Amino acid sequence: MEDRPTGCLPGNRLTHIPRARSLAVVAAATGAALAVSFGPGPVQAITPAAVAPAAASAGLLGLGLLAALGRTPRGRRLWTAIAAAAAALSLAAPLAAGTTIGAKAALAAMHLVVAAVLLAGLPRTTPARQRSRAPSTPPSTPIMR
Secondary structure, three states, X not given: OOOOOOOOOOOOOOOOHHHHHHHHHHXXXXXXXXXXXXXXXXXXXXXXXXHHHHHHHHHHHHHHHHXXXXXOOOHHHHHHHHHHHHHHHHOHHHHHHEOOHHXXXXXXXXXXXXXXXXXXXXXXXXXXXXXXXXXXXXXXOOOOO
16 A cells, blocks of 8 residues: 555545645744735735635646647646746736735745646646557568569
C-alpha cells in the first residue's frame, strides 16, 4: 500500500496540499492578513472558503482545455504554454489588490502553488498521445531476371 496524504485517491498525483497548508501557516505566523482591496471598495479578507473554489475552478478549466487540446498533435505543449501564461497573468490580481506587502507575497505564493500543482499534475491525468507511424512496407528486394 502506497503512502499518500489523507483524502487523496489512489493514483492521484495532485498531492501538494501540505505545501499549500504550509503557506497558510507561514502567512499566519508572519502576521500577514490575507486581504485585498479593489480600488476604493471595502477591504475583503481572503479565507480558505474563497481560495478552494477558485483553485478548483482553475483546475476544472485547465482540465477541460487539456481535454479539448489533447486531440491535437501538439495539444500538451500548447496547453502548457496557455496554462503558464494564465498563471503569470493571475499574479496581477494579488500584486495589484493586496493590502500589504506580506499579503501580496502570500497571495502571490498561493497563486504560484496552485499553478505549479496544475501544471505538473494535470498532464499526468491524460494518456500521452502516441505518434502515428506510417504502415511498414516490406523491404524492397532486387528483382532477379
